[in-house]
Amino acid sequence: xxxxxxxxxxxxxxxxxxxxxxxxxxxxxxxxxxxxxxxxxxxxxxxxxxxxxxxxxxxxxxxxxx
Numbered sequence: 001x002x003x004x005x006x007x008x009x010x011x012x013x014x015x016x017x018x019x020x021x022x023x024x025x026x027x028x029x030x031x032x033x034x035x036x037x038x039x040x041x042x043x044x045x046x047x048x049x050x051x052x053x054x055x056x057x058x059x060x061x062x063x064x065x066x
Contacts, residue, residue: 003023003048003049011051012060014049015051015054015058015060016058019056021045021046021048022046022047022048022049023048023051024038024042024048024049024050024051025050025051025054025056025058026038026050026053026054027052027053027054027055027056027061028052028061028063029063035050
């Protein structure tokens with residue numbers, strides 16, 4: 001797994017590829033339990049990325065930090 005994200009275009013290209021074995025999308029931090037489970041699963045395998053603020057179909061939603 002090598003996800004090089006050196007600029008916003010790299011991030012958008014990764015999102016366009018969709019979810020896979022090493023990339024998961026979560027809509028918001030309200031899904032905290034699912035985020036933690038996903039991080040634990042990735043940590044116990046080959047690693048990966050959890051992108052919060054991205055919908056299941058790759059739509060960038062963003063996150064409101066308040």
